[in-house]
Amino acid sequence: MESSVTLAEVARQAGVSSSTVSRILNGTTNVSHAKREAVERAITALNYKPNVLARNLARGRTMNIGVLTQDISSPFYGDMLRGIEQGLAGSGYLPIFADGHWHAEEENAAIDVLLSHKTDAMIVLGGAIPDQRLIEVAAQVPLIVFGRDIHQLPGQCLKIDNEQGAYLLTRHLIEFGHQRIAHIAGPSAHRDARDRLSGYKTALEEAGLPFIPELVLEGDFLETSGFVAATRLFEGREMFSAIFAANDQMAYGARLALYRKGVRVPDDISLVGFDDLPSSTYTTPPLTTVRQPTYELGITLAQSMLRMLSGERANLPDIKPQLVIRESTVMLRYSASTHRR
Amino acid sequence: MESSVTLAEVARQAGVSSSTVSRILNGTTNVSHAKREAVERAITALNYKPNVLARNLARGRTMNIGVLTQDISSPFYGDMLRGIEQGLAGSGYLPIFADGHWHAEEENAAIDVLLSHKTDAMIVLGGAIPDQRLIEVAAQVPLIVFGRDIHQLPGQCLKIDNEQGAYLLTRHLIEFGHQRIAHIAGPSAHRDARDRLSGYKTALEEAGLPFIPELVLEGDFLETSGFVAATRLFEGREMFSAIFAANDQMAYGARLALYRKGVRVPDDISLVGFDDLPSSTYTTPPLTTVRQPTYELGITLAQSMLRMLSGERANLPDIKPQLVIRESTVMLRYSASTHRR
């Protein structure tokens, strides 16, 4: 546990003032060749490493960017964090992650922690805290928000059009001849979930198909709830030939329920998800879904933040949901008696 | 961007010295009731938030714990990070994550960053840097390592017995009557991969089964490589009735390859992975594998670190690999002609 070398010691060793050392370190001013050499020699000789804390305190900024996520371990956010990290790489800024667990109080606490650590900026991914809180945060540091649309923060929010995505998915199923499409919705308290439900309804309506409440069950965006919902769907009395799960994770759960029931996908039932998680390429069969390019989104968020930090506007681009048709959906044969009941 | 309130301002507002405010904040010494009240009033009135940077600099410690991971977005590490975060919750310590991407240089850089931020301790997950470097790190801060076994750091390393896990998996297949078991190995540069291969060999040997080099292909622990390997396995001339992929992710890839070939799992081919990622419960069929309880391991790592930080020994427990038998493996019927060729 060797105590670390200070700048002052380097200065002494090199026979110059500490200001000079500081200047060399930061490239603030020109320094004579001789002294620069001496200092550099001293630095390597003493193996000097600047103390970031002291530097930050003196400078008044930390080069840290707080990132509030809702679940580090989820494939969705995980990928996004990787994107953010990548987008920040080489910029000198370091992302500091905190997890809010989709819980308003924890999110607030996490934001406080981040702020008390004097992060120069903040990126918020999803979450359940009121918009107002974020508006306050935005008054203190540059802020970019993903997954929410806050009117008071124009150009600082990035959000996919969930309704449109759900619409595309549902229409895709309808075009494949499906008329009775079940929907495993996300938690109704969740904005994205409501929007996706809404897109589902719109597509049905547009096609002149009836909305059947019994075919809509609510999950919590996790696999287990998809499993439960799909199972219950089979216990219900309404028939269906396709299931639209409000996210990929619930689709995975539903997939297992179907497997357990001996129902084939897509032969008997077509299945679609939402998000296009990396693993959706590898499910059996690969899942038709709507793509949220999480990694790229992370990069975009990071870059926009860097832009904001350099004084420009964040200028977040719009994201169009993109249908990814794979093998879990198939044209409904009209002879099909397989779509149960 | 309101400038933040300082402790000194609180002191002035409350009519006391800044030392007193500091004492109240830290509970260092007793303070008269009257002054305490005044200070607390001032704090809420001014909405004072302590500057963590200044505090850390003065105290000489940050209450931050550096965590070096190799891929934030991987389900394996992601879950572990969540465990670490959970295990640290309420302790006052904050984890700071950095990603080494399984790349020695990046790992070194990340460690330097973490150290320059004066993290009070360090948790290293996997990685490709030489042991020596970690030993040096351990000389500077309390260190705990996961996924490696460094003799010079006794009791500070946590590692599952990979060889034993692979052995269990292979023996399970053998007990199910499989005699020709293919293995999709991890990168041979990777210690875990070598150990798993070794466990596979041991089980074969013990059962008197021949080791067939053509049935062992090397992947890179990612899904795609599992897909490629499984596909190539079918192009080879050696037959097999089971595949042991060195981790779940490659098993997923292999699963897809089998699906594409129209080969059923487990009816035609049994498949096993390694790690028991959360999603392995939801693959079709659910995957037989060996469990690495990532989340719990994360918690363990965090708790051990807290123990170390409080002066005790880390005292890391041993982890026994645990076989999780699900539906991707089945007893081989001797009439089976299905195991191809």
Next chain:
DNA sequence: TTGTATGCGTTATCAG
């Protein structure tokens, strides 16, 4: 170009 003096916001030492 270089050095001196001062400040960044807290904590810690030391009198009182």
Next chain:
DNA sequence: CTGATAACGCATACAA
């Protein structure tokens, strides 16, 4: 119990 005063390690006006 409380208040000056000196660190903490570095950056930066201000002089020279």
